[in-house]
Amino acid sequence: MPISSQSENSVSSEAVRVRLKDVCKSYGAQVVLKNVNLQVEPGEIFAIMGPSGSGKSVLLRQISGLESPDSGEIWINDRHPDLSRADQTRVAMVFQSGALLSSLTVGENVGLFLEEHRLKSKKEIGRIVSAKLKAVGLEGVEAKFPSELSGGMKKRVSIARALVIEPQLILYDEPTSELDPVSAVTIGQEICRLRDTLAITTIMVTHDRDLVQGIADRVAIIIDGKIVAIGTPKEIWANQNRKIKDFLHINFKFDNTIL
Ligand SMILES: Nc1ncnc2c1ncn2[C@@H]1O[C@H](COP(=O)(O)OP(=O)(O)OP(=O)(O)O)[C@@H](O)[C@H]1O
Ligand SMILES: [Mg+2]
Known part of the structure; x- marks a missing residue:
């Protein structure tokens, strides 16, 4: 959809390209990332x-x-990531745990960034919060507390909450x-819809093979801090490398022993 025709509730303005060149990261003596090279294209999932534990x-x-x-270096378009520069590329992260504050309502959680930075009036924040909740298929839940919601909600x-900053790049852990499985499919559809309507560049870390095969344009496999393969899901699933095959095709019986 052309940017000019997006509704007032829409977010991203311009998708970004992400590049990593020889990125290394250690904690003490433990080397976690070993010369990671990646390029993610604008609007790609x-x-x-x-x-x-591989470093995702x-x-x-x-x-x-x-x-x-x-x-090593990381570029988001032509800049390095810098959280202290609000004027730079808007990057949002959706944490694995959700990381919602239990003492705040849903509305307060979603509007927290705008509230803390005093960026808008109360009325305007309320309007934006409702629009973002609507964008993910939730309406009328502003007054509920996180404990009153299902995991999928x-x-x-x-x-x-991530959409509030109008991200150009969204990172899902x-x-x-x-x-x-039904909620997982719904979230996958949501991620896809956000990319399709708002052109957000999406990077998602996941163990969910159905999700990757269903919505990812490309996938990287990281083993022990090294990227060992990058390709379309079809290419990756056809990869004959033993480690990759073992990782992708492993199955479990109900008693958790590996088949
Ligand atoms: N802040 C930290 N300090 C020290 N070690 C860390 C830190 N963060 C991560 N590690 C170590 O880096 C390694 C990779 O961790 P990471 O969280 O990236 O794994 P992961 O691939 O996301 O695993 P999972 O699929 O279980 O989430 C682990 O051995 C972990 O203990
Ligand atoms: Mg992890």
């Missing part, structure tokens, strides 16, 4: 998959600007974890 969340934190790499609220 890019998935990152890999075993637990650490990678997202470097891209968001929450942390800085020890070496909480995820949507945390996406609505495990958007469908802890959800039942």
Whole structure:
């Protein structure tokens, strides 16, 4: 959809390209990211998959600007991530836990950023909060507390909260974890719809193979801090590398033993 024809509730103005060059990150003696190279195109839904502890969340934190790499470079268009510069590219992160504040209502959670930065009047904030909740398929839940919502609704609220900053780039850490299969599909559709209508560039870390095969344009596999493959889901699932095959095709019986 052309930007000029977007409704007043729409958010992103221009999608961004993300580039990582030789990004390394260690904590003490533990080397977590090892020369990570990536390029995510504007408006792309890019998935990152890999075993637990392989460095996926650490990678997202470097891209968001929450942390800085020890070496290597990250560009979001032509700038490095910098959370302290509100005038720069707007990057939103949806945390795995949702990270909603339990003492605040849904409306207060979603409007917190605008409230704290005193960016708008109360009335205007209320209007924006309702619009963002509507954008994720939730209406009339402003007065509820997070404890009164289902897991899927909480995820949507945390996406609505991310949309408040009108992101050009949105980073999801495990958007469908802890959800039942129907809610997981709904969230996947939501991620896709936000990209399609608002042209947001999307990077999502996930273990959800159905989600990746359903909505990702491309996927990177990270094992032990190294990107070992990048391609379309079809290409990645056809990859004959033993480690990748083991990771993607592993199955569990009900008693959790590996088949
Ligand atoms: N702040 C930190 N300080 C020290 N070590 C850390 C820190 N953050 C992450 N690590 C370590 O880095 C490694 C990668 O962690 P990360 O959270 O990125 O894993 P992940 O791939 O997201 O795993 P999961 O799928 O379980 O979420 C782990 O060994 C973890 O203990
Ligand atoms: Mg993680």
